[in-house]
Amino acid sequence: MAYWLFKSEPSTWSWDDQVAKGDMGEEWDGVRNYQARNFMRQMALGDRGFFYHSQKERAVVGIVEVIAKAHPDSTTDDERWECVDIKAIKSVKTPVTLDDIKQVEALSEMVLVRNSRLSVQPVTEEEWAIVCEMAGISG
DNA sequence: GCCAACGTTGGC
DNA sequence: GCCAACGTTGGC
Numbered sequence: 001m002a003y004w005l006f007k008s009e010p011s012t013w014s015w016d017d018q019v020a021k022g023d024m025g026e027e028w029d030g031v032r033n034y035q036a037r038n039f040m041r042q043m044a045l046g047d048r049g050f051f052y053h054s055q056k057e058r059a060v061v062g063i064v065e066v067i068a069k070a071h072p073d074s075t076t077d078d079e080r081w082e083c084v085d086i087k088a089i090k091s092v093k094t095p096v097t098l099d100d101i102k103q104v105e106a107l108s109e110m111v112l113v114r115n116s117r118l119s120v121q122p123v124t125e126e127e128w129a130i131v132c133e134m135a136g137i138s139g
Numbered sequence: 140g141c142c143a144a145c146g147t148t149g150g151c
Numbered sequence: 152g153c154c155a156a157c158g159t160t161g162g163c
Contacts, residue, residue, distance in 0.1 A: 009161090033146075054161060098162080117145060117160050 003123040004039065004049035005112060006064060006086065015051050015061045018088045025067045025087030028120070029075045036120035040084045041070045048139070049086065050123065050131065052112070059095035060131060063139065064088055093136030106130055 006028060008014070018026065031037055043066045051062040068085035101107045107130060111121035123131075132139035 007161090035146090058162075115145085116162065119160085 002042070002044065002047045003125060003128040004043065004047060004066075005052055005060075005121045005123050006049050007052045007054050007112075007119045007121075009055050010053045010057060011055070015053065015088070015091070018051060018062065018064065018086075019091070021087065023087055025085045027074060027083050027085050029073045029083045031073070031083060031119060032081060033119060035118055037070075037080075037082055039120045039122060040082060043069065043084050045069060048089070048128070050128075051088070057095075058098040059100075060092060060135060061095050062088055062091045063132075063137070090137060094134070096131050096134045100134060101131070104130065104134075 028040070031040065045066055045068075047066040049064045049066070050060045051064050052058075052060050064086040066084050067087050070082040070084050072079060073081040073083045098112065101110060102113060107113065107127055110123070110127055111118055115121075128139060
């Protein structure tokens, strides 16, 4: 199983919105970036991901699961763009902020730190475990 | 609200 | 195929 991070502006699509969709989940649509799309193409059913709020909040707020492999993005006719479907699994006990992450040496190579603009990113198993611990959950 | 970093576009 | 110009994202 692989681990990922999905970034969203809460004013556009928040963790609460995602949770409200329940087990039906929702398309992670609107991605118009090749790197991000390529990562989504690599995702498998059951892969886990962090749900991260960008902009003002800047924190990991929940855990999601991939429930549909990459398929055409329904918000565009442009066949270049694809997306996966994800559903909310659980909320964090404690949001893990970007500041928190930057304090941890073992997390200094996270894509979130290295390339803050990428909206869909891979997360290593070690990074996953550390952030889950900081969030007060078991992952 | 500003600006740095990055990706994309289009002219050559 | 290069590179300048431009647009967007997201941290600060």
